[in-house]
Amino acid sequence: MTSAASPHLTGGLDTLVIPGRVDADRAELTPRGELVHGCADILARTLAGLPDTVTRVDLDMAGVHFMDTAGLQFLDVLAVHGRQRSLTVTTANWNGQPRRILELAGLDTTDPLAGPGTAGAVSAVTPPAAPASSAVAMERAERLHVLEEEVEQLRQAIASRPVIDQARGILMATHGCTSDEAWHILRETSQLSNTKLRDVAAAVTASAEADGPPPSPELRTALQRAVARRRRG
Structure with missing residues (x-):
């Protein structure tokens, strides 16, 4: 059945x-x-x-x-x-x-x-x-x-899974975190900056490219706070 x-x-x-x-x-x-x-x-x-x-x-x-x-x-x-x-x-x-x-x-x-x-x-x-x-x-x-x-x-x-997976990989390599921790960093950055998750991932991915644009100041601050919280946790 x-x-x-x-x-x-x-x-x-x-x-x-x-x-x-x-x-x-x-x-x-x-x-x-x-x-x-x-x-x-x-x-x-x-x-x-x-x-x-x-x-x-x-x-x-x-x-x-x-x-x-x-x-x-x-x-x-x-x-x-x-x-x-x-x-x-x-x-x-x-x-x-x-x-x-x-x-x-x-x-x-x-x-x-x-x-x-x-x-x-x-x-x-x-x-x-x-x-x-x-x-x-x-x-x-x-x-x-x-x-x-x-x-x-x-x-x-x-x-937006492909770009999010790329962003997770970049965060893992940059901050020495696990895949799950990278996912939580992206989500928390999204919440702190009031930015869509896929836009956060796209900004992280773009900033890792040669001559890529850095994230906006608001996004960069939110990302730093999310990473810091994850390290304290």
Whole structure:
């Protein structure tokens, strides 16, 4: 049993497949790839194809390595399916960037369908349709805004992967840091200078070329601060 999603537009990223197996009254699904546009439809078709004897559906999310706000719709479909069919539904093993998105959305990273406020994963972060003035509604709106910014920055990073990889290599050679430390230096420089990550990477790469232009004073200061913080850490 396997379902697959069509590729999305960011380029070079994996499609979603949802293989699984049914053992008696339990279905175990193991999604692999990305939770992006179309993932909720793929999940809905997969769930609809399960035998009527199934009373429990468990998803192992270890194979999902990227997620945007469509992933919240994915969770909503799963939660609604569980309520409508009176099934037990769980998700587990959220890692990396998808786990970060759950954190920003204010969901339980162990199982976002567990605990209070799980009538729908999307409703946990989506502001009400009516004008909202309460502190809770404002907090939800701000949380969603932060979530969308985080996803957009990650999309840009993936699209700009070649230049970012070059910049990481330059920082590793220049400052004697690891690849992971170089990545954090780039991200922190981006945040400190309020500059897009790909623009930071492009400036670092260009400055390493013969007669290449140095980074702007603001960017250079932010880079120095990021390197200093990483050394102290």
